[in-house]
Amino acid sequence: MWKRDEAVKPPTPPSPAPPPPVAPAASAPTVTAQHTETRAAGARDVVHIGKSVVIKGELNGSEDLTIEGHVEGKIELRDHVLTIGPNGKIRASVFAKAVIVIGEVVGNITSTEKVEIRDNGSVDGDIISPRVAIAEGAHFRGSVDMKRGGAAGAKAAEAAKADVRPAPATTGTAPVANPGPQKVGV
């Protein structure tokens, strides 16, 4: 048995040896190159403002931006994501596609997509955004206006009222989802 197994064993050293080394050798540089490009592309897409940087004035951009420093004035990244890092301190009006706050913002935030205030993030100002996520432990003082939600909310409210409202007496034979007058919540 021992001998037979040994005999069945593929002759690993001679035959497969040449192809495997060739294949990795050929593919490895390609993969490495791809990773490098991704990193480079990523590095180009997100700009960082370091914590020692202080900017006063208007900040416009067409790239995602992470701020760890201080900015006073106005920040505008209409189609991009603005991240206020844990060391970031902003005293500015902010306009961006999405805003993630981990540091501090004093000023109004307008976003077309989403505003997220993470744990320990702080916002003193008004937020206008269709979606707002505020983590437990975040600080927020101001108002929240989810403009797009307004219309949807109105529809939902209408639907809710229709749902709660007693069924009209003249509903006829059609089955009514609402079982008629009922005392709600008492």
Place this chain on the structure above:
Amino acid sequence: MGEPTGKPWGGLLGRIGGTRRGPEGSGLQDPSEPAGSGTVYATKALRKFLATLTSRPNPVLLDLGPVIGANVSYFGEQLGCKIFVEDLYADIDRHERDGKGGDLAAFFAKRFPQADGSVDGILCWDLLDFLDPPAAHALAAQLSRVLASEGALLGFFSTASSRDATFVKYVVVDDLNLRHRPYGSVRTRSRVLQNRDIIRLFERLRVTDSFLLQTNIREILFRKPAYLASAGSAP
């Protein structure tokens, strides 16, 4: 259950569809929530408060409690409210820590930037339980001022005498349930407000509903009648 359902009247629908909810006054720990995230209690007045709110176009809500993401989503996304978050509990604690608890009345008199009659609904929670009479009167006057004609104010009042130093975050689960999340405070509850005290506080408002729950909380829903709204601004 931890997050509001996709429908603003999920409580009613849930009741019809058999959603699990706690009986009035009994706590219900939601297993889907992490430990220590609070207990769910039934609420009677919230539904009526929401009905008032949603009957108005572009309702404006003033929340006097700490900011809670779930509530912002619920009122903002689902009900389409514009929400003002003014964490008065933090203000009270800050004054208490600084030894300026006696200044709260003057502080409240200048605290609210909102215009007269510009707010459709106010979530007062149990804030007044933690205030001495002058501060409570100052706050009530301001809330009455900013509340719009036919707007609603929801207040909770403890009926059990206690001096506990605990604030509660009220997280809206749906229109029939609130999750209570206690957290430590510096200020203690001051006193038990009697019905007549509460009515005197809000003399420009009318009590439309009052519910005494088994949790020793009295939920009171106030409304600002049109005839009182037109009678003048802040006293």
